[in-house]
Amino acid sequence: MNNQFEVLIVGGGNAGLSVAAQLSQKKSGLSIGIVEPSEKHYYQPAWTLVGAGEFNIADTEKNEKDYIPAGSIWIKDAVATFEPEQNQVTCKSGAKYTYKILIVAPGIQIDWQNIKGLSDTLGKNEVSSNYSFEIAPYTWELIKNFKGGVAVFTNPSTAIKCGGAPHKIMYLACDYWRKKGILEQCEVHYVSGAGVIFGVKEYAQTLEKVVADNHIFTHFGANTVAIDGKSKTILYEQKNANGEIVHKSLSFDMCHAVPPQSAPDFIKKSPLADPKNTLGYVEINKNTMQHSRYPNVFALGDCTNAPCSKTGAAIRKQAPVVVENVLRVLAQQQPTAEYTGYSACPIPTQYGKLMLAEFDYSNTPKMTFPFDQAKPRWSMWLLKKYILPWLYWNRILTGKA
Numbered sequence: 001m002n003n004q005f006e007v008l009i010v011g012g013g014n015a016g017l018s019v020a021a022q023l024s025q026k027k028s029g030l031s032i033g034i035v036e037p038s039e040k041h042y043y044q045p046a047w048t049l050v051g052a053g054e055f056n057i058a059d060t061e062k063n064e065k066d067y068i069p070a071g072s073i074w075i076k077d078a079v080a081t082f083e084p085e086q087n088q089v090t091c092k093s094g095a096k097y098t099y100k101i102l103i104v105a106p107g108i109q110i111d112w113q114n115i116k117g118l119s120d121t122l123g124k125n126e127v128s129s130n131y132s133f134e135i136a137p138y139t140w141e142l143i144k145n146f147k148g149g150v151a152v153f154t155n156p157s158t159a160i161k162c163g164g165a166p167h168k169i170m171y172l173a174c175d176y177w178r179k180k181g182i183l184e185q186c187e188v189h190y191v192s193g194a195g196v197i198f199g200v201k202e203y204a205q206t207l208e209k210v211v212a213d214n215h216i217f218t219h220f221g222a223n224t225v226a227i228d229g230k231s232k233t234i235l236y237e238q239k240n241a242n243g244e245i246v247h248k249s250l251s252f253d254m255c256h257a258v259p260p261q262s263a264p265d266f267i268k269k270s271p272l273a274d275p276k277n278t279l280g281y282v283e284i285n286k287n288t289m290q291h292s293r294y295p296n297v298f299a300l301g302d303c304t305n306a307p308c309s310k311t312g313a314a315i316r317k318q319a320p321v322v323v324e325n326v327l328r329v330l331a332q333q334q335p336t337a338e339y340t341g342y343s344a345c346p347i348p349t350q351y352g353k354l355m356l357a358e359f360d361y362s363n364t365p366k367m368t369f370p371f372d373q374a375k376p377r378w379s380m381w382l383l384k385k386y387i388l389p390w391l392y393w394n395r396i397l398t399g400k401a
């Protein structure tokens with residue numbers, strides 16, 4: 001196989017495929033290699049709806065080969081190390097590939113092991129997580145069969161993909177239990193490492209009302225450190241009034257857990273990682289998406305240190321910026337296209353009602369539609385459930401949107 005490419009892309013997920021497709025449309029004949037170990041590609045945003053019984057898990061998985069853009073070469077391997085001084089990567093198989101431009105997009109790593117006991121109990125003992133393709137359907141089993149008691153939903157203190165997902169499923173669960181007539185017998189706790197329910201105040205106001213209406217007990221600045229499925233207890237750390245860290249526990253009858261996340265280990269230990277970022281993300285200019293030290297390296301998606309919300313929606317705005325800047329650098333020009341930190345978080349507040357939160361680096365609302373998007377709507381629910389999945393498979397991965 002050819003081992004030299006004009007553009008080499010690491011990761012054929014949402015970001016990698018979007019960029020590959022757009023690049024080949026903008027410049028035909030460009031030699032593009034995509035290193036991607038997985039036979040399957042996942043539409044992860046629908047896993048929240050899977051956990052709520054509103055989406056078939058099988059419809060979130062498709063064959064990677066059907067989405068590799070025509071003309072791009074799929075290298076079915078995983079990158080192990082980067083040698084940016086030699087414009088080279090080395091894969092797990094030992095194969096080496098060189099490039100003119102490298103685009104880094106291997107997503108994020110889910111650190112299940114950083115919550116003690118979680119891996120052992122996940123998918124059983126009434127502990128679930130929508131952050132896994134295999135486990136998300138179990139969330140629906142738990143919600144559907146819940147008969148009342150204590151339900152705990154956790155959110156870590158690290159950045160995660162889709163910051164809204166830990167509480168989206170909580171609102172849907174409450175609504176389901178209300179309709180079933182058992183919400184009064186449910187004590188719902190949100191144990192969150194964040195300091196607030198949502199970082200953009202215009203949208204936070206809507207969610208604060210949903211929290212109040214559902215009588216949810218919120219614990220902010222509360223970092224879950226252990227989950228014991230057998231004794232059905234979570235342990236979390238929180239600062240007291242004197243600023244000292246204290247340990248607290250909660251017993252549960254069901255728990256939806258979201259573990260801490262970080263850059264994939266092979267990124268963390270690579271020369272591409274931001275040395276100042278403890279979670280090891282790729283060091284880029286947050287506007288041009290160009291690497292801060294290697295001008296022929298770009299990164300996008302969940303793996304970067306850009307301080308945006310890590311979502312597919314963000315990638316939709318990052319991809320054209322990366323494409324334009326890559327083509328400029330190939331033509332010996334400076335990158336000028338800029339990403340402004342746009343991200344979107346579609347938050348269902350009940351079945352059939354969704355608030356589409358859109359914002360940028362400054363946490364200023366950036367609403368697409370000519371109505372107040374802080375108000376949950378049926379039309380936005382339809383967007384999330386039907387239109388966005390269709391757009392993803394048919395327009396976004398094919399580089400048309």
Ligand SMILES: Cc1cc2nc3c(=O)[nH]c(=O)nc-3n(C[C@H](O)[C@H](O)[C@H](O)COP(=O)(O)OP(=O)(O)OC[C@H]3O[C@@H](n4cnc5c(N)ncnc54)[C@H](O)[C@@H]3O)c2cc1C
Nearest residue numbers: 011013014015044045078079106107162301302311312313
């Ligand atoms: C429960 C949940 C709900 C979400 N909800 C939303 C939502 O409502 N809206 C939204 O916009 N986003 C949502 N997201 C986030 C969205 O799915 C991610 O932000 C997006 O998939 C990130 O794209 P990516 O290309 O960076 O990573 P991914 O799509 O995860 O792709 C990374 C790819 O890199 C590959 N890879 C890994 N290691 C290597 C290696 N060593 N070498 C080569 N390739 C490698 C992987 O196999 C994978 O295919 C949600 C995510 C989850 C889990």
